[in-house]
Amino acid sequence: MRKLSAFNLMALLLGFAFLYLPIVILVIYSFNASSLVAVWGGWSTHWYAELAKDAPLIDAAFISIRLALVSATAATILGTCAAVALTRYGRFHGRSLLGAMIYASLVLPDIITGLSLLLVFVAFSIDRGFWTVAVAHTTLAMCFVAVVVQARLIDFDMELEEAAMDLGATPLRTFVAVTLPLILPAVAAGWLLAFALSLDDLVIASFTTGPGATTLPIRIYSAVRLGVKPEMNAVCSIMVGVVGIAVIAASLLAKFNPARRKRAQF
Amino acid sequence: MTGSQKRTFAQKLVIWIPYAWLLVFFLVPFLIVLKISLSHFALARPPYTPVLDLSAGWHGIAAFIAGLSFDSYALIGSDPLYLLSLAKSVEIAAFSTLLLLVIGYPIAYGIARAPRRLHAALVVLVMLPFFTAFLIRIYAWMDILQRDGPLNQLLMALDIVREPPVWLATDTAVYIGIVYSYLPFMVLPLYASLEKLDESLLEAAADLGCRRWQVFWRVTLPLSSPGVRAGALLCFIPAVGEFVIPDLLGGSQTPMIGQTLWTEFFGNKDWPTAAAVAVVLVILLVTPILLLQFQAMQATDRG
Structure with a gap:
């Protein structure tokens, strides 16, 4: 068993403190009774009660959740197809272009993705609103799903699928009966990731949204632009909770590997 | 499976649906x-x-x-606002990437040296903040860096400073924001290449008389260079076009290029200039993006 040196331990402790303290501070401040954010006035759930009365904010939250459900589902289907195509179909015409588009949209600044999608919608005179944001989020999130599922597909070899094909299964049946169960945890993790991405996005939604589709991040942004607000601490704490649970669930799912478990039984 | 084999209709669909989607919307x-x-x-x-x-x-x-x-490009070339803003973005992104490397390396190294059963949990712990709402994590720093915020209260209590320093609306705050939000992008690829490192090489170097820092400098660091490259590209590319962090934490002296594009589009409603700024930004980022893609596809084909 290896032992951590004092230096390694220190790096880990400081690193995790840096990553987590700001979130902890935010959650603590959301329970601050004082209306001045920086002055501590004792514990209170006042700002959470205040939120319940803020109808536009609640509307925005529901729009964001609906949006995340729609775009995560579409992104998971498209992203899984892309991952299968990239890892299982050998070389096909335009394979590297598909890979290039996926990696480029992962790293390209949001502001470019947002602007270019908006200009497409304008060029084809499509009215902007809920569905244009959904298309934009699907496009971004499917690339994240593709990378997550692809990592899983590379992880296990093709023997199982080849065995199924040798036994006479059609490619479609092989996919449904063999490949899909094996990659399901990664597919589910990809869905949750896409959900979190959509719930969180400000820049792309700002470009592609229209009347009646103001998402939660757009509302939060316009509220905090000019400074911190106690209600926003409460909204943000709730979002941290929701997204945090989704991501922990996703990572547990990604670890769950039916293939490995079955192998261990032999 | 080879490319020459005939594909079924379903397989063609699996290739062409995501392909067509990305062609049309990307x-x-x-x-x-x-x-x-x-x-x-x-x-x-x-x-x-x-x-x-x-x-x-x-x-x-x-x-x-x-x-x-070409009027929009002529405007970008002649008005110093755009060039200064581009230069500032590249400077901030490059320096942040360097900071991220210096801060991320010890963390990735610590995870790679930890007992193996802890690896998965530590990796999740690094990833978790990345998915807990980016906008909110930047907002948390607005709380912390306020004039009477927790950071200044701590510094005053420890007698490190007498007057509360100004953090918000400075480049320092932008650096803190970028390092904080992009840290997982740096740590994960570094960890991936450090984890594969063969420890017997380190022992061999030590046996042959290398000091600890020499082992690091001459063996560990060169062997982790794929991770360094991937991490640096993953951080640098999106950081150049960052909008939210400089807008919420930064000052108003020289905007970053993402803010300039945003203002042209939403403020001045000058779409051609905003589009030209976007084109210049893409041209600037094409080389790093191709490098990243090349590296990623290589990894896929090897697997």
């Missing part, structure tokens, strides 16, 4: 951005001319081509 949009960057600003809907009128046939296309102009 590649075509770029061509349209390029086209609009060559248009004139106009007080119309949409706010640019010429608009391609295919119903007018060849005549319409000819009129469209005659109407294209």
Whole structure:
């Protein structure tokens, strides 16, 4: 068993403190009774009660959740197809272009993705609103799903699928009966990731949204632009909770590997 | 499976549906951005001319081509605002990437040296903040860096400073924001390559008389260079076009290029100039993106 040196331990402790303290501070401040954010006035759930009365904010939250459900589902289907195509179909015409588009949209600044999608919608005179944001989020999130599922597909070899094909299964049946169960945890993790991405996005939604589709991040942004607000601490704490649970669930799912478990039984 | 084999209809669909989606919503949009960057600003809907009128046939296309102009690019080239803003973005992104490397390396190294059963949990712990709402994590720093915020309270209590320093609306705050939000992008690829490192090489170097820092400098660091490259590219590329972090934490002296684009589009409603800024930004980022993609595809094919 290896032992951590004092230096390694220190790096880990400081690193995790840096990553987590700001979130902890935010959650603590959301329970601050004082209306001045920086002055501590004792514990209170006042700002959470205040939120319940803020109808536009609640509307925005529901729009964001609906949006995340729609775009995560579409992104998971498209992203899984892309991952299968990239890892299982050998070389096909335009394979590297598909890979290039996926990696480029992962790293390209949001502001470019947002602007270019908006200009497409304008060029084809499509009215902007809920569905244009959904298309934009699907496009971004499917690339994240593709990378997550692809990592899983590379992880296990093709023997199982080849065995199924040798036994006479059609490619479609092989996919449904063999490949899909094996990659399901990664597919589910990809869905949750896409959900979190959509719930969180400000820049792309700002470009592609229209009347009646103001998402939660757009509302939060316009509220905090000019400074911190106690209600926003409460909204943000709730979002941290929701997204945090989704991501922990996703990572547990990604670890769950039916293939490995079955192998261990032999 | 080889490429020469005949594909079933279902397989063709699996390839072509995501392919077509990305072509329509990722590649075509770029061509349209390029086209609009060559248009004139106009007080119309949409706010640019010429608009391609295919119903007018060849005549319409000819009129469209005659109407294209490089005015927006000339504006970007001549107005120092754009060049300064570009230079500032590259400077901030490059320096942040360096900071991220220096801060991320010890963390990745610590995870790679930890007992193996802890690896998965530690990796999740690094990833978790990345997915807990980016906007909110930047907002948390607005709380912390306020004049009377927790950071200054701590510094005053420890007698490190007498007067509360100003953090918000400075470049320092932007660096803190970028390092904080992009840290997982740096740590994960570094960890991936450090984890594969063969420890017997380190022992061999030590046996042959290398000091600890020499082992690090001559063995560990060169062997982790794929991780360093991937991490640096993953951080640098999006950081150049960052909008939210400089907008919420930074000052108003020199905006980053993402803010300039945002202002042109939402403030001045000058779509051709905003599109031209986007094109310049993409040209600037094409090389790093291709490098990243090359590395990623290599890894896929090896697996």
